[in-house]
Amino acid sequence: MQALKQSQPSGELSFARSDASTLVLRLAGDWHLRHGLPEPELVLKQLDTAPKPARLTFDAAGLGDWDSGLLTFLMGINEISHKRNLPVDWSPLPEGVRRLIQLAEAVPEKTGARHEASQVSFIEELGHATLLYAQGVGEFLRFLGEVTIAFARLAVGKARFRRIDLMIVIQDCSANAFGIVTLVTFLVGVILAFEGAVQLQQFGASIFVADLVGIAMMRDMGAMMAAIIMAGRTGAAFAAQLGSMKVTQEIDALTTMGISPLEFLVLPRVLALFLMIPLLCVYADCLGVAGGAFVSATMLHISLRTYLTETQHAVTLTMIFGGIFKAAVYGIIIAVAGCLRGFQCGNSSSAVGDAATAAVVTGIVYVIVACGIFAFIFNVLGI
Amino acid sequence: MATTLLPISSSDGKRVSVTRFPKDGPPPIIVRNLTMAYGTFVLMKDINFTVNHGDIFIIMGGSGSGKSTLLRHMLGLIEPAKGEVWYGNFNFTRAEPLQREEMLRHFGVLYQGGALWSSMTLAENVGLPLGEFTDLSLAEIREVAALKLALVGLKGFENYYPSQISGGMQKRAGLARAIALDPEILFFDEPSAGLDPISSRLLDDLILELRDNLGATIVVVTHELASIFAIGNNSIFLDAESRTVIAQGDPKDLLAHCTDHRVQTFLTRGGQDAQPSARNHG
Numbered sequence: 169m170q171a172l173k174q175s176q177p178s179g180e181l182s183f184a185r186s187d188a189s190t191l192v193l194r195l196a197g198d199w200h201l202r203h204g205l206p207e208p209e210l211v212l213k214q215l216d217t218a219p220k221p222a223r224l225t226f227d228a229a230g231l232g233d234w235d236s237g238l239l240t241f242l243m244g245i246n247e248i249s250h251k252r253n254l255p256v257d258w259s260p261l262p263e264g265v266r267r268l269i270q271l272a273e274a275v276p277e278k279t280g281a282r283h284e285a286s287q288v289s290f291i292e293e294l295g296h297a298t299l300l301y302a303q304g305v306g307e308f309l310r311f312l313g314e315v316t317i318a319f320a321r322l323a324v325g326k327a328r329f330r331r332i333d334l335m336i337v338i339q340d341c342s343a344n345a346f347g348i349v350t351l352v353t354f355l356v357g358v359i360l361a362f363e364g365a366v367q368l369q370q371f372g373a374s375i376f377v378a379d380l381v382g383i384a385m386m387r388d389m390g391a392m393m394a395a396i397i398m399a400g401r402t403g404a405a406f407a408a409q410l411g412s413m414k415v416t417q418e419i420d421a422l423t424t425m426g427i428s429p430l431e432f433l434v435l436p437r438v439l440a441l442f443l444m445i446p447l448l449c450v451y452a453d454c455l456g457v458a459g460g461a462f463v464s465a466t467m468l469h470i471s472l473r474t475y476l477t478e479t480q481h482a483v484t485l486t487m488i489f490g491g492i493f494k495a496a497v498y499g500i501i502i503a504v505a506g507c508l509r510g511f512q513c514g515n516s517s518s519a520v521g522d523a524a525t526a527a528v529v530t531g532i533v534y535v536i537v538a539c540g541i542f543a544f545i546f547n548v549l550g551i
Numbered sequence: 552m553a554t555t556l557l558p559i560s561s562s563d564g565k566r567v568s569v570t571r572f573p574k575d576g577p578p579p580i581i582v583r584n585l586t587m588a589y590g591t592f593v594l595m596k597d598i599n600f601t602v603n604h605g606d607i608f609i610i611m612g613g614s615g616s617g618k619s620t621l622l623r624h625m626l627g628l629i630e631p632a633k634g635e636v637w638y639g640n641f642n643f644t645r646a647e648p649l650q651r652e653e654m655l656r657h658f659g660v661l662y663q664g665g666a667l668w669s670s671m672t673l674a675e676n677v678g679l680p681l682g683e684f685t686d687l688s689l690a691e692i693r694e695v696a697a698l699k700l701a702l703v704g705l706k707g708f709e710n711y712y713p714s715q716i717s718g719g720m721q722k723r724a725g726l727a728r729a730i731a732l733d734p735e736i737l738f739f740d741e742p743s744a745g746l747d748p749i750s751s752r753l754l755d756d757l758i759l760e761l762r763d764n765l766g767a768t769i770v771v772v773t774h775e776l777a778s779i780f781a782i783g784n785n786s787i788f789l790d791a792e793s794r795t796v797i798a799q800g801d802p803k804d805l806l807a808h809c810t811d812h813r814v815q816t817f818l819t820r821g822g823q824d825a826q827p828s829a830r831n832h833g
Contacts (some may be wrong), residue, residue: 258652328683333670421728424626424738426655426682 179231179238183214191221193245196230201237208244214253224249225257228265239268246273308530311508315438315500318431322439327431337440341402348401353385353393353452357459360384365468374468378478381460386487387493390453392398392539394445395498399531403506406437407527410510411520419511429511438503445499446492453491486551494542498535505531518529558596571657572639572735572768578603579736579768580625587620594620597795598634600787606763607769607782609802612789613817618772619663622740623769623788626660627651638736656684659729659767660738664745665721667713673700673724674709680731699727703757719750726754730761737767743775754780776820780806788814 179199179374184192191214215221224245231238242265249256258266288296321327364380410433422429457479464470509527513519572579574774580602587594595617602608610618623629625636627643641654647755669674677696681687687695690703705716721741729737739758743751751784755778761767779786779802786805788798790813798805798814802824806818 330679373830413668416664417662418668420623420626420628421660421662421666421668423628424655424658424660425683426652427680428652428685 174182179234181210183210184227186225188219189222190226191215191224193224194227194230195238197231198232199234199241201235203237203239205237205241205256208241208248211245211248215248215254215255221254223255223257224262228261231262234262234265236474237271238265238415242269243272271455290412290514303529307512308504308534311511312500312504313429315434315504315507318428318435319438321431322435327435328427329432330435333432334436334440337436338444340405341398341440342444345398345401345448346451349394349448349452350455352397355388355456356389356393356463357385357456357461358463359459360389360456361460361463362467365463369468373472374464374477375470375474377460377464377468379471382457382483383487385453385456385460386483386491388539388543389492389499390456391445391491391495392451392535393456394448394452394495395502395535396532398441398445398448398499398500399505399535400528402441403502403527403531404524406503406506407509407513407523408520410507411513411523414513415515415517415520421534434503436509437507438500441499442496443499445495445502447523448493449495450488480483490542490546490551494539497538497542501534501538502531505534571641571654572604573651577637577639577802579639580608581637582625583635583637585624585636586632587617587624587629588632593632593794594798595789595794596633598787598789600796600799602768602770602785604768605762605766606785607758607771608784609779609783610770610772610789611774611779611786611802611817613774613791616789616791618774619740620813622738622770622772626658626738627655628714656680656732657734658736658738659732659734661722661725661729661740661742663741665725667714667721667724667728668756668820669713672710672712673716673727674707676724677731680728684732696727696731699731700724703727704753719746722746722750722754726757730765730767730782731733733765735767737761737769737774739769739771741773742771743773743778749776751775751778752781758782772815776818781819788817 177199181194182194182196184194186192193211208414240262246269248254255278258269261269360381361377364377365374368374368376378485410419413433417434419429422432457476460479461472461475464475465472506527509523509530512526513523572645581599581674582598585598586596586760587598598621600608610621612618620629627636631644635642637643638654638657641650641700643651643654667673668679671679674693674696677699678692681692681695682689685692693709700706700709703726705720705723705727708716708720708724713724716724722745726742737758742758743831746754758769758771759782762769771778771782783802786798786800786802788805789795789798790797792813797811798809800809802818805814809815809818
């Protein structure tokens, strides 16, 4: 009898031939999962050694303790035997091992159930991503259309939602956001003023810091900063709330009760952001100017009265209302993006996180795109 | 006797007829040639069945056979690849969204996890459909909500939020919400899932009471054998392998007479049980 002993990380595996056509796998010692498993290649090597065996069997006389490590190894042997059409005699194995193998084999693999990882070329991936993006834009526009119809139903008094929900969302996206909006927009005013002051001081034109900060905040930065803060704060919250409701079938419950989730859940959120972001924008404008005034007073020694007078000269009402109009549009974009991502959420807790992330990304991207479009339109109109 | 206690309003504020499914009319639910598919993958095909007035109709089958998916098709949450679902004379599959919404107000649905709206108290959950679709005053809504909660054994829990009560209680509160408008058709998705045997038994009793006293027609998705034999008087068996319905009828008759080994294996827990559950309510 030929014996080829192999050193193993766990139990001991050795090979022998009971006759020319039967390969005996000798299992000895303790087979524990935590000590690692022997490589199946060892068995494959034996099967390819001439004379090639026509059947497999085991010798478990020396087998000590075992756990699922041994079973995993044996299932590997089972798979090899199936592939090579080799009969296996399991009878020398302990009864417990045989029964567990039978259990693992009891339900045959479902056809088509296995997901095979396939190699995708860069071009294919790029094409797939482009199609997905185009589909995403289409879904966003379709959802925006549905929200518009819901608004039309609201206008004729047919939309159904709870006024208390609207009030709660309004509070959440206005008063509760004051702290973060205050901090961020004040600092934006400080940064704009500081960067401007460094350059303008060289030309003795420090006073124009007030123009720079005032115009930047009123035209774009106030609305933009308010929108970005709300996208990160409220847009993500909308997606997470609606995503969780989808996971727990709360949205289905509304639908099957004959209540439109779009009216009941989306309308108050869009309405709240549409109404509140313009107010936050005005607040952000003021805080930005305050930040600029702070830098001018401490660094450039420009008095508050002078700074505000210069700001008043530089800023027009058109700029202020233009900024407020932009903010209202940004509010709709952020709310629609948040709600859409929430509605598209999958049915797992990780999908809720993904939905929140996607809501922020979608919201900010579309706000920036809208900002670019506004810049072009306002330029053409000479505003 | 099928009666609707609360007159339901349509979306334009007009009251709609109180009974959509009169007993002398067509069967309340007819599913014709339904095919369920995800993209090109056909999950189930050629599904045909009729649910009669006062039936407790069981949709049964193994895990992953498409029971809950069939329920979602029946409720319009998923569009069928082929076929139609009729409620009485109303073609639900081909109806406009607003017509569907009005039809859905005649249904009550109990979801697997209760699906209570987490931002509302139990009374608000039950009261929402009452506020939306009836002309009741706030005080009346509170009274009706308290009654419905009392019917499911949740008296005194009106002001609790779903997160403050146990899973079984959430399920019962979900049932209270489902019966808020005294619906003529009730759908239950795995009502016994996650419940202890006693709670499960109490829920079965409640389902029978609803059928007997409110005259509701009830569709139950379940694979709990005890419930199937205790409450069901009609059923279909979905088979994942052949992807269609392989048996129909009273579950007790199927156990006694159906020769299909898949049905027998299922109904006898793989051959372990020779008889249906002893708690047979008939």
